[in-house]
Amino acid sequence: MTNSSRPDARRNASPYLYGEEAEAVARVLESGQYGHGAVTEEFERRVADFLGIPDAVAVASGTAALHLALIVAGVGPGDEVIVPSMTFCATVQAILAVGATPRFVDIELGTLCVNDQLVMEAVSDATAAVMPVLFGGRAVDLAAVQGELDERGVAVIEDAAHAFGSRNGPRRVGAGRALTCFSFGPIKNLTCGQGGMVIPRTPEEADAIRRLRLLGVAQSQAERANTTTYRVESFGLRYQLSDLNAAVGLAQLAHFGATERARRDLWRTYRSALSSLEGVTSVDVDPDRSVPHLCQVRVKNRDAVFARLRSQGVGVGVHYPPNHSQPAFAAWKRTLPATEQAGQEILSLPFHQHLTEQHIEHVVSALGQFLKSAGGTMCSPAASC
Structure with a gap:
């Protein structure tokens, strides 16, 4: 779709393209490298620079980002995850995918977001993570209770599917202390056609997410091309982002x-x-x-x-x-x-x-x-x- 088709008020949401996305995809097609590769790695670097952070890990969707974030945070069977009920069902499905239990909490009626009081009232000994949803693009600030959550070993995993580019105080969402998950689906603020991203808290988390998104394989595609074998070091899923999708994201990010x-x-x-x-x-x-x-x-x-x-x-x-x-x-x-x-x-x-x-x-x-x-x-x- 191009902007010449001019969707109007009959559409609730629609992608907006700047005219360079098709050219970027064509270059990837001409290269013969369609899957995860150098273009995806460049997209990761550019997003990290935009957010002012050390690293960002591109994945196949926002749902995949939430799933991987829960895994690297150590959330699993027997754990509870505090989450607002007012969100897309993907948020809850990611919690179920790791065998954890959603602990639904209420929202502020004026913002449709949780606040620190609503979160802390729901924290229990079973709580392993809090998953605030940055509804409509609005940041959720849990700084006042971050220390207490840290003391209790409760991870904060932001569902920032709506909030790429938004700010929490002086910093962009993703530059704080949470594991942050973005979606780059068709109608998001920045689209890759389909895609997502996890913002890790540590280099170790970044390494773990990169293995998990590629079936637990330790070597990159470029590294595997120069060897007769590869190592599968952990459980993993096929959640990597393709260069075709990343090319769209790079063109979008430039504007x-x-x-x-x-x-x-x-x-x-x-x-x-x-x-x-x-x-x-x-x-x-x-x-x-x-x-x-x-x-x-x-x-x-x-x-x-x-x-x-x-x-x-x-x-x-x-x-x-x-x-x-x-x-x-x-x-x-x-x-x-x-x-x-x-x-x-x-x-x-x-x-x-x-x-x-x-x-x-x-x-x-x-x-x-x-x-x-x-x-x-x-x-x-x-x-x-």
């Missing part, structure tokens, strides 16, 4: 400053347009520090609003149905009041870089007209709509 500005501007345009609309509360992503991934509002009668806007060609969505209400995770269901309220009220408005101010005006106008006809009243951040 990330433009991406960052555009996504912040879009979110602020929405916020301004929504500010006088009765019956709507915006979910705060902290755009001064974040690179927004979603634009979400809370409305009463959400399902009716969803159906009406869809019928009018407005590509609204719901991110996400709470996981503790999913059949596959019923064994760990708990009462989570804010999550359950959000699950009934959240609505994702179209949000991608192809949108113009006119598109946003159309979306907000359609939303306002329906709420006015339905007699909606303001939904306050703390109250039920």
